[in-house]
Amino acid sequence: xxADQFAALADLLRLRKSxxxxxxxxxxxEGLSTSEAAKRVGIKSNGVSNVLASCRRGxxxxxxVAGLPPEPPL
Numbered sequence: 001x002x003a004d005q006f007a008a009l010a011d012l013l014r015l016r017k018s019x020x021x022x023x024x025x026x027x028x029x030e031g032l033s034t035s036e037a038a039k040r041v042g043i044k045s046n047g048v049s050n051v052l053a054s055c056r057r058g059x060x061x062x063x064x065v066a067g068l069p070p071e072p073p074l
Contacts, residue, residue: 001028013058015051023048024055 001009006029015021019041026037027048034052038045063070 003029009055009058009062012062013054015054019043020047020051024051027052028055 003025006025009015010021010025015024020043023034023037023041023043026032026040027034030037032040034048035045038048060070
């Protein structure tokens, strides 16, 4: 995901600036692991996992609205 795509997703989901959202950006844009991103921003890994789940739900809904097929499961 590009930085611009993440910014659009954050706007769509109305994500506020927070350590967990910065950690999500580090995972989705920079490619860090969940645990590494959590360490960098000083939160627990489950906080990162929770915001990533919200991001995945938002991306899935956006794909449906756009008429795109769902992403294959990881």
